Every structure is written in structure tokens, then in C-alpha cells.
Amino acid sequence: xxxxxxxxxxxxxxxxxxxxxxxxCAVVDTDEPNISLCPTCIGLPGALPVPNKxxxxxxxxxxxxxxxxxTSKGMFHRxxxxxxxxxxxxxxxxxxxxxxxxxxxxxxxxxxxxxxQIERVHMEEDTGKSSHSGSGRIExxxxxxxxxxxxxxxxxxxxxxxxxxxxxxAVAYIEELRQLSIDLNISEGRLEKGNLRFDANISVAxxxxxxLGTKVEIKNMNSLRSLERAxxxxxxxxxxxxxDGVEIVQETRHxxxxxxxxxxxxxxxxxxxxxxxSDPDLPNMFLSDEFIKEVETLMPLLPKAQREELMTTGxxxxxxxxxxxxxxxxxxxxxxxxxxTKDSIASYNWITGELQGQMRKANIEVLPEWFNDxxxxxxxxxxxxxxxxxxxxxxxxxxxxxxxTTPSKVAEQKNLFQENDSEKxxxxxxxxxxxxxxxxxxxxxxxxxxxxxxxxxxxxxxxGSVNPGMAKExxxxxxxx
Amino acid sequence: xxxEFNIKNIAKLASxxxxxQEQDSLSNDLSIILEHVNALSDLKLNSQQxxxxxxxxxxxxxxxxxxxxxxxxxxxxxxxAPESKDGKFVVPPSME
Numbered sequence: 031x032x033x034x035x036x037x038x039x040x041x042x043x044x045x046x047x048x049x050x051x052x053x054x055c056a057v058v059d060t061d062e063p064n065i066s067l068c069p070t071c072i073g074l075p076g077a078l079p080v081p082n083k084x085x086x087x088x089x090x091x092x093x094x095x096x097x098x099x100x101t102s103k104g105m106f107h108r109x110x111x112x113x114x115x116x117x118x119x120x121x122x123x124x125x126x127x128x129x130x131x132x133x134x135x136x137x138x139x140x141x142x143x144x145x146x147q148i149e150r151v152h153m154e155e156d157t158g159k160s161s162h163s164g165s166g167r168i169e170x171x172x173x174x175x176x177x178x179x180x181x182x183x184x185x186x187x188x189x190x191x192x193x194x195x196x197x198x199x200a201v202a203y204i205e206e207l208r209q210l211s212i213d214l215n216i217s218e219g220r221l222e223k224g225n226l227r228f229d230a231n232i233s234v235a236x237x238x239x240x241x242l243g244t245k246v247e248i249k250n251m252n253s254l255r256s257l258e259r260a261x262x263x264x265x266x267x268x269x270x271x272x273x274d275g276v277e278i279v280q281e282t283r284h285x286x287x288x289x290x291x292x293x294x295x296x297x298x299x300x301x302x303x304x305x306x307x308s309d310p311d312l313p314n315m316f317l318s319d320e321f322i323k324e325v326e327t328l329m330p331l332l333p334k335a336q337r338e339e340l341m342t343t344g345x346x347x348x349x350x351x352x353x354x355x356x357x358x359x360x361x362x363x364x365x366x367x368x369x370x371t372k373d374s375i376a377s378y379n380w381i382t383g384e385l386q387g388q389m390r391k392a393n394i395e396v397l398p399e400w401f402n403d404x405x406x407x408x409x410x411x412x413x414x415x416x417x418x419x420x421x422x423x424x425x426x427x428x429x430x431x432x433x434x435t436t437p438s439k440v441a442e443q444k445n446l447f448q449e450n451d452s453e454k455x456x457x458x459x460x461x462x463x464x465x466x467x468x469x470x471x472x473x474x475x476x477x478x479x480x481x482x483x484x485x486x487x488x489x490x491x492x493x494g495s496v497n498p499g500m501a502k503e504x505x506x507x508x509x510x511x
Numbered sequence: 512x513x514x515e516f517n518i519k520n521i522a523k524l525a526s527x528x529x530x531x532q533e534q535d536s537l538s539n540d541l542s543i544i545l546e547h548v549n550a551l552s553d554l555k556l557n558s559q560q561x562x563x564x565x566x567x568x569x570x571x572x573x574x575x576x577x578x579x580x581x582x583x584x585x586x587x588x589x590x591x592a593p594e595s596k597d598g599k600f601v602v603p604p605s606m607e
Contacts, residue, residue: 047577054580063598064589068582084577105566112524114602162604175599178588313568 032237033272035265037194038149038245041207041228043186043217044156045088050182051155052079052122059223063177071182073118079311081106085153085184086129088216090317090325092186093130093151095214095332100322101127106153106312110305114176115157123187125306128152129317135210136334137202138351146203147191156183186216192231192242197261201254204228209333209355221253230261234268234278243268244278248292250285260285264292336361344374352382359397360386366403367410376410388427400434408437416497422446448497452504455488455496459508462487473509481505516541 050057053070069077093100107125130151137144158181162171188207194200208226211217218225228251233243248264251257263285268278283292331339333354340350353364360381367377385406389395409426412418418426418441429440441447449455462484463470473480481502488501518538522529529537585598594601 049577049579053582054575054578055582056579064600065585067585067588072583072588080573080575082577083574086574114600114605160605161599171604173594174602174605175596176602177599308566310566310568313570313572314566315572 033234033269034237035195035232035234035261035268036192036242037196037200037261038192038231039190039194039200039203039228040231041188041204041226042156043092043188043207043211043219044225045085045184045186046215046217046225047082047084047088047184049082049084051082051085051153051184052182053077055182057183058179060179064179066179067181072178073116079122079309081153081312081315082184086315086317087325087328088184088214089129089151089153089186090322091214091328092188092211092216093133094322094326095210095329096130096133096135096148096151096188098130098133098148098151100317101129101131102317102319102322103127104129104315104317106309106315107306108309109154111303113157114174115160116155116181117158117178121154121157122309122312123154123306124152125301135203135206137199137206138337138347139198139202141347143347144199144202146199147193149189149191151186151188154185154187156180156185192233192245197258197265200230200261201258204254204257205355206333213330213333213336215330224252227252228257230257230264232261232264232268234265234272243272244280246278246280246292247282248285249282249295250287252287256285256287259290260292263290267292340364343368345378349378349382353378356382363397363403363406367406370403370407371410371414373410373414376414377406380406380410384424384427388424388431392428392431394431398431398434401430405430405437412437412441416448416450416500417441418446418448419494419498422448422494445493445495447495449492449495450497450500452500455501455504456508458488458492458496459501459505462491462505463508470509481509516545 047057049055050066050071053068055066055068055071058066070079090100104124104127106122108120109123109125110120112119128150131149133148133151134145135148137146158176158178161175161177163173163175190203194203204226208219208221211226212219220226230248230251231245232248233245235241235243246264246268248260251260264283271278282295284295285292336354337347337350340353341347345353353361364377364381367381368374371377389397409418409423412426413420413423422441422444423437425444425446426437426440429435429444430437449458466484466487469480469483473484484505485498485502488496488505489498516538518529518534518541522534589595589598589600592600
């Protein structure tokens, strides 16, 4: 029996507003507990929620950027549950009238693109953070401690349709959504800080079946790596169960990062368990055409359009994708260096390869003030005109990352300009041939590989200043003659 | 909608203690309420009437600016907590 997996992903994005969703407490990033609270976000009786205008702008921006239909007549619902991380005993969320419906997001894997359909984009509030004390295991905790700083922070939930078919697609989707939220400037997009959190609904069914299999929800995936591994594990687990004739139970499973397995957390609540009803504290929300138009003016160049623009410079889809998901300074540097050199591949390779590699090695997080696109452009031009070798170019880059100087100056100081004068090179070659007559004899008797040794000798004697391509060509000519 | 419920479980979830007598009388009241609510399903509604856009308030929602307003201090916020430790509210153990 051939089986196919189907995956849907629910992502929560923490918005980077100054204040919480329904009160005006500051959104804080601190370990100091319970310092940004008011009667509304700790659920004291009589407190009234009022939505944050910025958060509504942000979610509308996100919904528009993913091509969603905007619900102009919307409302907030109460999602009831008994759990102390929200002391009101309900979370303000949206149910059947979310801000956005039926969108899609382009994702890129290698040189292929795909579209992931989005079912809904809705607004809700985050919960407080619980920590469990006792013997260390959650099940045997003796008490639960609560920090409500996060309680009420605006949270957007984006739910895909069950259209994802592999862990690779799931990772590409989250990467795209993360970049989108950064480019829209609605979230820091930092996974390690929990700015983006995701759960996956996974089912497996026979290849030819039109119905989906029983859905299992996986929680606690904190990184892209754990998302990929958890999905792969769960697909394997369900596939094996079905092949062995074991029924899949609808449940929520917990991904264990250390053991790399999923295990049962609880049986899954259905939406009826949450007893959704419209929040009587919050009147209906009307998003006027005027409001939507205003939000549209905030729309930046989206990752998809950035990729298309980058491809017009000659980059492949995968290269454009990598750049579109890089920091702003990298994108900007690429455009500037390309403008000067008109060489997309060299610009791309130097920026994403050598430059970033050297910065990582030397622990340089920010480019020094004096470093600008002229420097990289100059290095690329010097290589293209055979004035310096690739190896010398790397040395020059190292120097200009730490010292305020220019590539030409470094090349001069370190004697890195290549000798392109064929007469001078021929003189040196003759000298090398004289000194290595035995090697020359061996080359003539068929040991071609030793040509490399002679080129090496030449590079060594000239302190690397000889153009290696030219040197090899002249050397071969000399040996044949 | 089912009329069956477990009054003991509801009392537990709501953190209230009910005597046997209270349990009986509340069960009775709740059954009557549920019966009333069930009557809604007998309504014959057209599609427009079924559009779920009813709200007790006719007022339009107002939004507020994203500007911080100081509220409770840490000590004020935590002053009514039956138990606290290291600046956190402490409650009976709960797990997801």
C-alpha cells in the first residue's frame, strides 16, 4: 500500500508592537517576571479590553501580503479553556470571522517554486508563561509559577490548508513566512525568542484516497531543525502504524528534542470544547476600505517580488531566494556591487561566500564603517582584469575588513599585483626549468601531473605575483618547445 | 446539543465547592437552561439570518493607539495572589 503524508501548519507570530493587544501595557523582553501588567491582561473583574490599532494594521498588512480576502465585518470571540496561563479562563481570539481568509504564499525549494494555500489569518492574544516546579518532570510538578508579562501580547495565527507534503516544504514555508514578517516589519522573526512558533497537523493516507487520514497535532518544535525532524518522525510513525494495521488516534503529540520522538500529550480538543462565543466586551470590528487602503501604502517589496527583481540581474531562483532571506545590508550590498560590476555571479559569490565566511571566522557582526560597495567592486574588477589572483583577493578582503585602506593599496603594500608581462614570466620559467631539470625530464617521459609542481615553484618564487593561468600556459609552451 | 453534564466536574473546573443539595438544585437549573437553548435549533432560518454576525452591542469597535500607559506596579499586581515566589504567581500544579 502506497501512503502519502498531508501536513497543515499553524504558526503564531508575535507582533512587535509597543503595547499589548487589548491594553496599553508595554511589551517587554525581560526575565524579570510580572512587571508589565494591568487589570486587563491579568483578568481582574471589570477590566475592559480595547484592541491595539497598530496590531490590527499589522495583521491586515500580513493578510494583504498573502493575498487573503479581508473580512471587513469581523469580530472577536472568546476561546474558553481552564488553564492558568490566561487568568480570565479564556483567550480573546477570532473564530468564524478572521481578518484574512484564503490566501497563499510562494515558497522556494532549490530551483522550484510552489504555492502554499493559507486558510485563515486571525488575531489573538498571547498567554502568560508557566514554569513547573517539583522533581523536574512536568507530570510530577508540585506547583506552577506564572509570569504574565507575555499575557496579552498581540499574536497573529496563520493556518495553512492541508497542502504540505513534506518536511522540506514545511521548512521552506516557515522560512518564507519568517522573512515576510521581517520585511513587513511586523515581527522580529526570531525563532529562538519564540517570536514565531509553529505546530504541525500531520496525517497519512493511501496515495489514491480522496479523504485525509486521522490528524495528529505535533507541538513543541522550537527550531526549523526540530520541525523537519518531528515531521519526518511522525510520518514514519504513522506510516508504520497503518502498515501494521494499527489505528491512528486523533491526539496532540509532543516533540521530544533530545529523544527525537513524538509522544502523546493529550487527546485533541475539538473546537466545540472551547465553547467559542462572540466576546461581549468587544463590539464588531469593521475594517473600512479607507483603512485597508491606508495599510496598503505600508506594503514593502515582498520577498517574492525581491526574488523576481534579483533574478533579472542574472541570479538563479535559489540564489535569489537565499539573498531575499538575508539581512538588509547583504541585499543592499549585492545590489550596489552588481550595479558597479554588472557581474551577478561574482557579486553574489563574494558577498554570500567569502565576505560572510570571513566575517563569521573573525566574529565580525557588522561591516566596518569604511567598508562599502566600492571595495568589493574593486576586488572583483582586479580579479577580472587579471591584476590579482583569487588567493590574493581573499588576503586583501581580510585586510580591508580590519584596516581602513583600499584593495589597491593592500595589493601594492603586500606586493599582490600579478605579473602579466609574458617576457618576465618566461624569464622566471626558464630559471625554474634550469633548477628542476629532473622534473622536466619526468614530465617529458609522461608524468604530466608534475606540471603542477613547476607552476607551484613559480608561484613560490614570485611570491604569488604571477598570473597562474598565464604561467601554466607559458610553461607548457616552453616544455613542448 | 446534549443535555447531559457532570455537575461535579463543572464545579471542579470552576473551583467551587458544592454541597450535595446545591449540586442537585444546580443540575436542575442547568437542565432547564440547556432545554431553552436547545429550542434554538428548532428555528427555521434563511441563509442571511444564519450569518453569524450578531453582537449584544450595536456600537462599532474603537481601537486605541500603540502607546504605553503605566499601570500596576509589580507589587500591586502580585499583592492579591494567595501565593507567590520569586516574583511569580504560584498556583496548584497544572500541565498541558
